[in-house]
Amino acid sequence: MEQLNKKSSNIAMIVEVAHMYYDENLSQQEIANKLKISRSSIAQYLRQAREFGIVRIEVVSPKDNCENIALEIKKHTNLKHVHVVPGTHQYHELTMRAIAGEAAKYLEKRLNHQDVLGIAWGRTITRLAGLLAPSVPKHVEVVPLMGEREYSGNYSQINQIVLQTANALNGNPHFLLVPMFVGSSQLRDNLINDPSVSEVVKRWDRLSIAVIGIGAVPPQPGAVIYVGNKYLQEMLDRGAVGDVCGRFFDKDGNLIDADFYERMISINLAQIRKVRTVIAVAGGIEKTRAVLAASKTKIISVLIIDETLAESILDEFRR
Secondary structure (H helix, E strand, C coil): HHHHHHHHHHHHHHHHHHHHHHCCCHHHHHHHHHHCCCHHHHHHHHHHHHHHCCCCEEEEHHHHHHHHHHHHHHHHHHEEEEEECCCCCHHHHHHHHHHHHHHHHHHHHCCCCCCCCEEEECHHHHHHHHCCCCCCCCCEEEEEEEECCCCCCCHHHHHHHHHHHHHHCCCCCCCCCCCCCCCCCCHHHHHHHHHHHHHHHHHHHHCEEEECCEEEECCCCCCCCHHHHHHHHHHHHCCCCEEEEEEEEEECEEEEEHHHHHEECEEHHHHCCCCCEEEECCHHHHHHHHHHHHHHCCCEEEEEEEEHHHHHHHHHHHC
């Protein structure tokens, strides 16, 4: 009986020490001082807590967690592939770089000789261009998916992104030396029919792979407003939650038609939908609604996002 009482007493002490160490986050020395026993005894009790199964230590890999999240998002959507970048970064710059790195690796694996690669604007896509480092040259054509916008940061200079991407891949760049928006639909038609422009625009129907960003409506701070504040407000009033290449869609993934498209030099969603592989990148919890809606447009085959955004998307699915 005495041995049984002693064993029960030891178990109670082990549980108490484990509780103080793991739940209250006290150090071994602090526990020893409180219980008035030696620090070596505390270490012994903690070791026994693991041996007796009182405490179970599980190592959870962030990568494994992200893979589980990605699989769950894939189940709720028609997306072929979902990649979730581990970690929650305090600074958006680090998040964008992590997503860009994952996208660069995926693109390097998927590109084949003589593919036609379409590139859109975006802060993350700009970083992707700088991170491309294929082990073998990829002799591909690289084309912009939209015209230039007035300067508001290097990520809005589409031809610069195209050139950097082509150089990294040892590919052949094509440039659109026209603005994204022009003064009239007639001017747009005239420009598109110009040989220097039409040679690029024709390649939109021959794209093998495209890399696009998903814009949120209203946009995140610092994001380029492609269509200007006037048209952005119009899109908001009509229920827009996001855009791809300046083409807006509602929460159900339906394209919102607009008169200003007739003055815009940019690939349309119907053309993107025909592309074999469309890689979409997005980061930040602010893009939850936009990414959810974009997944319903049936234009995206590969989605690459950060963990915080992914968890926010899952929360929406679980409601």
